[in-house]
Amino acid sequence: MLRNRDNAYGLIAILFHWTIAALFVGQILLGLTTQWVASMALQFTLIQWHKSFGFLILALAALRLLWALANRRPARPRDFSRAEWLAAKLVQSSLYVLMLAVPLTGWALVSTSTLQIPSFAFNLVVVPHLPLAPSEASENFWRDVHWWVAYGTAAIAAGHMLAALRHHFWLGDGILKRMLQPGAESPNRGTVKGQKAAGR
Template identity: 50%
Template sequence: MSASITNSTTRYGWGTILLHWLIALIFIGQFALGLIMVRLTSQRTAFELIQLHKSFGFLLLGLIILRIAWRLGNAAPALPRSVGTLERRAAPLAHLALYAFQIALPLSGWALVSVSTLEIPSMPFSLFVMPNLPLAESDAAESFWAAAHWYLAYAGIALVVLHVAAALRHHFRLRDNVLTRMITPSSGGE
């Protein structure tokens, strides 16, 4: 039977799986790119990487909004019966925190470029000019949003590490299907 794009009661469908892994790849890549771009001595290369970072940030924001909309229309499979009460309560809160950080982080970056006194336009993938958020430009605002973006990035990565650790715990210690169902899609008959 062919794999389904939507979730079933026991597994995720292709839509959820592709969005999950694409967002994960971009989110982790953005963290690495952010670390690299602020440490470069070449201003030209740093500028180009910052523009790329902004482009992927806007893409990430759009994808996470799509992911949340997709999630609202596709119920997640139930957790295995072996999952305890505390974990059943914590899992939705952990996912909500991941979604919140994945929205807050690119929004804080957008706010940062919007308040910058340098007034360098954001052009995602050189396709169009992304308008700035309606925020006042100032050095103080730029410092605030730079710090917020930095703290959100590290907190977001900490959440990702916890998320990965939980998935690996399910796979190797508990030996349930929590990880594999995010890799292998549901079939139409499940």
């Protein structure tokens, strides 16, 4: 099952979700590592990889957003309160936007850097800078914005993960399975849409 259904996620949405999540965690670790290494040559190489994966996340996040807009969203499980479901949708929508914002602010950072070092994406192609004027003030501004957006995203993603684990292990509702297995439904919960269709 590639596409979403009324009560389950499809394979494409699941692959987008976990691929971007894994890349984002790797990017946080890689970004920290670039600050710890003493060798300038190694630091340069790590920064180039950090930028490469950032561009990859940007492309995947844009494709994921387009896929989400072109697909139905699985309906609310009937045991979810409206407030709980709205909060979940808000977090998910925020992560869609932030997964675009993090690499974009990083791109702005390298574009405004006074060093003007080219970005070699996976050593295959040079990604041009954004049309932003290089200056020390702009570079510092975008460095701070990139830092806050990245770690803010990490905090929201961590809360999202903890909420999913709470539903899976504490509430035992199986909601996490919808993002682990294509076509998986929440056991014994049904959906609001399905409940109405059954005339309950």
